[in-house]
Amino acid sequence: MHEYSLVQALLQRVEEEARSRRASAVHRITVRIGPLAGVERALFATAYDFCRSGTLCDTAELVLTGEDVDWRCTACGAQIPDGTRLACPECGWPARLEGGDALILERIDLEVPQDV
């Protein structure tokens, strides 16, 4: 259940950003989570709902985006399907993960007073 500590790290980061820009509230947060990030998206969303009350993110929408898993041969760059043996069928070299483990805070949309 590390999703709760991840959400706390997220809220802390977002609040820092909001304060430094004198935002009155946070409108939306966009986070990218890959299938190999080791984070359960549904749990993450639940943890967010649990932790956000009383923070600047109280009414902020959480948008979770994803990405595809992309294993490539270290030698020839050929794509190796996830769920198969992670070595190139042609060269025998081990695969390298090029995408799919993202756990990235992409964007914060802040509500900032007009006069700021």
Add this chain to the structure above:
Amino acid sequence: MCEDCGCGDSKIVPVEVHEHLLAGNDRTAAHNRSHFRGHGVVAINLMGSPGAGKTAILEATARALGNACRLAAITGDLETERDAVRLRAAGIPAAAITTGSACHLDAEMVHHALHDDMAHAADYLFIENVGNLVCPAIYDLGQEVNVVALSVTEGEDKPLKYPVMFRRADLVLLTKIDLLPALPEYDRAAVEDALAHVMPAPRVIAVSARTGAGVGEWVHWIQQLREQSTLARAAAS
């Protein structure tokens, strides 16, 4: 709040961040790593299920190495210092982190737990993580390598069920092999095959802390690691 025209009393300001959610942890981990490397300490993050035999492996490591190397350990558990007490009895200076409800160690906890003698005067620092095949995998602690202990009684398919943990392993220690006579159906090839589906270059050492089988190979592996890091330090200086 109107997002299109900005009417009303506030405006929407988009801030592109593109930052790892654990960036704060990663910074502390980088600090730990630089400290370990600077002092020639090889830090090994030992992970695995509760009861996989992590502490027993470290006890066996101490028996095998004797006074040849300076070992130190940090143990993580939700409650009790029992593992640290066991390791001290085995001759390994050990600090315990009791995490309360946290299911993993993070870089900050490790940083706080480091004693000077561990941080400066050890050849190997073993960080025995909280027993868990899920959460510890995503937290960088500043370690040189990740080692996952997988006991034969856990079955052959754990790597497929917990791919994130095994993908990040530099080595898998297949533990408790002294129990294999009681597990006639156990299929070693099936474990190797499962690992090959989640680890690009699987490396497995089968060990028994009880009989000492395989412990020499494991010790050789960490000694090679130390030689490599010593060479890397020499090249960098």
